[in-house]
Amino acid sequence: MFKSSQLETVKTWLVNPINSAFPLHIRIQRAIKQLILDGVLTSGKPLPATRALAKSLAVSRDTVETAYGQLHAEGFIDRRVGSGSFVSMRAHRLSKRPVQHSIPSESHETMLSQRGMAMFLDGGIKNFSAPRPFIQGVPETRNFPLPVWERLERQVLKEYGHLALQAGPPQGMEALRCAVADYINLERGARATPERILILTSSQQAIALCAQMLLDTGERIFMEDPAYHGARKAFEAAGLECIPIPVDKHGLQVDALCNSSVSARVVFLSPSHQFPTGATLTLDRRLTLIEWAAQQKAWIIEDDYDSEFHYAGKPTACIQGMDRYERTIYVGTFTKSLFPGVRIGYMLLPDSLVEPMTRARTLLDGHSAPIPQLTLARFIEAGHFGAHVRSMRLIYAGRLNVLVQLIEKHLFEYVIPIVPDGGMQIFCKLVCEISEQTVIDSARREGIDLFGLTALYASAQPQAGFLLGFAAYTPMEMDAAIKLLAKVFRTLLRKE
Template sequence: MAKTFELETLKIRLNDAEFKRLDLHRRVQRALRALILDAALGPGVKLPATRVLAKSLGMARDTVENAYVQLHRDGYIVRREGSGSYVSNSVATQLRGAGRRKTDPVRRPAEPGTGLSRRGRTILDGGGVADQQSIKAFATGLPETRNFPTDVWERLQRQVLKDYRANVLLHGDPQGAEPLRKAIAAYLNLERGAKVSPGQILILSSARQALFLCAQLLVDAGKPILMENPGYFGARKAFESAEARIVPIDVDAHGIRTDLLRADRSGANCVYVTPSHQYPTGATLSLARRLELTGWAAETGKWIIEDDYDSEFHYDGLPTACVQGLDRHQRTLYLGTFSKTLYPGLRMGYMALPPELVGAFACARSIMDGHTPQILQLTLARFMEDGYYNSHVRAMRKLYAGRRRALLEAIGRHLGGIAMAVRPPGGLQIPCLLERGWSEEKTIRQAAAVGLRLPGLSRLYAGDPKQQGWLLGYASLTAYEIEAAMRRLAQALGGKPPPGR
């Protein structure tokens, strides 16, 4: 610990990158403070007079004086009239007490999760959900963003700022801006066959936030929830983080097996389903099973969590109407998102809730993060009201249909004997099943080595058997990019059956 002031040490610290963007007097103040906190200036060390230090540093005396004044106010130095300025003894004492004494044993780094609650450890152990932050073949869930009408969006946002002025800068309604709730309700009733009013709509930051709220409000810790098997890992993570017990219900070519729902005796009070486009198989829940599902919920008093994450993109005929519209007893919570139809960075999703749940979910949302930015909500409302939303979805539906075709053809050309594609009726990704003898884990590593992302299928299954394969996203890739990436993948895998097959 330095007993005297060393000018060269201060000059070195003044040139630290973290200080260079500050005003000059704040640079001096921060540099001196850092020297004190680092014990480079010990207790009682006398600082140079402001005039002397200013001359040595080549700056105005007022600059150094302002730095000393702030250090004095913050308690780092004491100033004695007629004597000078000194490093505070009390600060140095506190720093010594907070540090490790020479006789203290060396502490090992804490294990991850130390000090967390049981729920915190559950979240840490389960891992997060990794979102793809750049366009990369064959990441899932990424829509085409390069064709988004940003000029229209910017114009509508300017209109909102002009019309609402400072009001959009205030806190918003936790349930969501009324114009957007009206636009969403109108869209769902017309396009998805729903039966919902604006008062049942809750605007959220994402469908993932909706799942987190469902987990917190509908399932007690340690209690079961029914989920499709295989199923969406993001939903599973949300319910596991709430310490819910996942009870898998198998899926077949017609969606979730309602006979297994009827046979369930776990005591679960809700089921999570993706009926329009089952994740990841692509199966569509048949009308008979939809009616069976709503009947089961009404008879047993259970909730249906319907995740309609990408139903807008259906390529073989019209998309099937949502389960919520068939549910006369209002036992369905409908989840939707704009991350797939518009762009992920918008961070906007919504729920259509049974009337009796609106208050609780809006209250929980107010605790979680208050509200979604008003300017984004009101801009999106106009985007929908003026017809741009439907127009964009139609254009993307046509574009994605062509890209789905390009990927199916590329798989057929390049992956014969390695994998077989399952042709889905819609969505933004294609399930691809590995032929016998090929390792999912190994192929994922080989693809990563050439810059390709192959989301594995096996992680989406609960228990055994697990289907080996990939879920290949294509919506964000042009036909040329799909072909080039598929060529790289085929070369990385060798295109030949593994030894011993």
């Protein structure tokens, strides 16, 4: 017979509401299996007779017989005619309980490749599932026209039927590639055709593809300093050496790149709205960079992550549209202009890279889901995307002004804001005698998330401070959060 504690374990499985969806024999079978896996019932241990266990559990004998039959079929118990049922002699190989000769658990160092270890230690990219002030790069989703999106999605399902449930082409649905090409030609001054668009899940996937396809391990890539952390981590994970090029108020210092003592065949930058400073690369620097790439047979990776949101004057046309040599790879995303859950980004590629990049993409995730692609295509074609962007541009511009006023009123002793012409966050320099990390840690305990600037620099003298995102937060939410952040600063200064 079972010990009383073992019998109670089985009874608990029977009465636990979590298991109420399972038939009685499944509950009994899983309870006994768990006792075996936990090492409570060891190899050779006899099990109660079906009649006796049925009586103890107040169930029918057939129920216990069915449970035993399943355990026997799975190899957890042996059944001998005339002798009864016993825990299988193989059970010790299944038990979670450590035994004397068990293999010691591997450390991360022995378990992972060098590349895997570098990615693990780098920490990945923090993903905020529920945005709290002042997470940067998060759009306002409460104003998104869900009824319109839902209607368009129903149209897609009605028109395509079960075909919409099948795998899509790895390059992306043609309807969306056409819509994207038309949009960036009109709004960003690109020179795009549907045949040169590759639909992906995100701009991060695009950057990772470029890291794998354009350079070999150990090669160099020029990067802005400071720069988007997700890009640097993707390049370093691919084994590349990131060479920092300083940024000033006019964007990447292209002369420093051209005169660098080391060479590189790729440069990554965000020229329309530099991350994180907000600077816009000037026209003369863009033209110089294009000529450099042509002469060096190098590639320009142009990250145009949030250019839709420009608040002062007309946004500058993208580098790709000026590049007659076709050395520019243009990267865009809809996660900032629409909503993060849409999971659609894209690359506009030179002709020579379309097929290689598309084939490489098949080794990652195969394709993007057709239904959201087709829905987004209609959203763009019908003018809803443009209308939504214009609406959010007005909202974000208003929120930027509110946040600047709040900073000047409540945080003027602690930070200096660099007000951008566009984007979704403000670059704030820390000017008080408190460490960046101390402020970040203290603010997080109060429910405020700040993105530190130090980690974005590769140079030895980074600018201390943080980014304050404003797009996803109402004026009232920002007012409360800024006052709380001011309180955090006052408390920290009193402790100094």
